[in-house]
Amino acid sequence: MSTQPPPAPPWLDAQATAEALPYPALADAVEALLRDDTVTVPPRLVQPLAGGGSLFVMPAADDRVAITKLITFVPDNPAHGRPAIQGDIVVFDARDGRRRLLLDGPTVTARRTAAVSLLAARRLARRPGGPLLIVGAGVQGRAHLEAFAAGLGVRQVRIASRSRASADALVEHATRLGLDAQRVDDADAALADCPLVVSSTTAQAVALRARPRADAFVAAVGAFTPHMVEWAPEVCRHLAASGTVVVDTRDADHEAGDLLQAGLDVGALPTLADVVRDTPAWRRARRADGPVFFKSCGWAGWDLAAARCVLAAGSR
Template identity: 35%
Template sequence: MLTLSAAQVDGALSFPGLVDALETAFREGAVQPVRHHHGVERAQGADSTLLLMPAWTDFKAPNALAEGFIGVKIVTVSPDNNAIGKPAVVGVYLLLNGITGEPLALIDGPRLTQWRTACASALAARYLARKDASKLLMIGAGAQASFLVRAHAAVRTIQEVRIWNRTHANAEKLAGELRAEGFSVEATQDLDSALGWADIVSAATISATPLVRGDLLKPGTHVDLVGGFTPLLREADDATITRARIFVDTHAGATKEAGDIVQPLEAGIIHKGDVLADLHELTRGEKQGRESDAEITLFKSVGAALEDLAAGIMVYKVLAATS
């Protein structure tokens, strides 16, 4: 069994390649049981959470491969870790042979998640962003932000990037890192102006208060919401939701876990029929993505086990061939 580090994941993947792999995965489908949540009670301090995200090749599908794979992401969330200088969220991805069940690889979970999350957003932008979109606003400067900038640049010709973050020094730091890679990028403290400037707005924060204001968005903008992964978190306001044509990674996940969708549904601002398509429907051509250059589109992702499986398979195949 291979044990693969974050650096090895980086070496095995490319943004264009993984976007294509995710497109194929959503088109062909996989078996994705409901995500398992288990509370781990502590006698002292905050309780932890154990998350299990399994998926496997759909062997009953008409185009199913004879081999196939099984995968499960194992994640723990331990809030008290921050006090001892460790990340609160850690995990691994276990990839198995789909026929024998034998372990094939144990892959760095956080890095695999960063890649697949960014490339899922880029896949959505392939269907939803204007073809000539060239100005990207990145809201948030955390670990996911640089991956989102690179992924969007893999599907659209991004000529200018602006980064906004509550702590401006972190935005400046990320801007410097991306400039070193050849991006034309600046950190901004004027979020309102940047919202009206951008062709693509990507947000990866844990904000409970909306940061994306729909009244400031220009016609033709594509909004990519990544960070709000619980019903209590919200990155875009009601004006954004009502102005936009809405798309999600999966209907089941977004309508139960994403505050940007759940809260407007509960308030009656939108209805389930206003969520026009998910990535399965877009990649299969069952639903239409962007219909005009003037419309505002919105994509909300919460993550899907299928994405981890596709990324894990890609990493394994590349590195197994060279080991």
């Protein structure tokens, strides 16, 4: 007697994955995950590749859902017309082991990173209406523009990039969304006019050397290894001394290049979970004034939140 193989799980391509992950709902899913004590996320495995890139293997689970993210990151791919991040996320039922979904890895990475920044801005930004400065006009710059417009109601955006063509393309996209957008050629000078800042560069060298405003919220997402950097060390030390620095998770203790290269004790900084749960660590660290610097390095828990968000939408 022959047994029929189980049906293949639904595979969501990039467009379908994006449509299943609206930014406000995804930010809510991230917050719910941070309150869930059943979530477990082991350290990610990073395998160097012969071409200078890395293979990331990132599992996570709660009491209902398990995921594994398999992506490659090759930083110079965009210069050759290829995406820097490629791969998929496999979603399983945590109780019976069934494969439930396959999600497009780069799309989830872009959207969940921006949704985490959105949640941080909801909680920490003193002037969440902007104007918003985006430094780095690639995939993450676009995702953060969309997320902050959808989730915070931002209407004015300034965009800086080493590539004028990339900045102009993102300005055009913002204009199509109905935003007041313009390219700026000096990101340091633009900091003075923007209480919301997102740095989403390739983080191969310092991109920002000026100090953000005293009422600024900064989401720094480009540097996610100890050797990457976007913000000058002296600026990071100033932010730690005069404002509040928050990291996305404890994985940042050994991955937050901007902060590590500034010589800061990253392990002593509060995490986004501390903020959401209002822990004693957060109450000790928060200041009533001064800039807020949110350092995001990535975590498989964010991908689990995205999977939960997709499954919840499908069940409604």
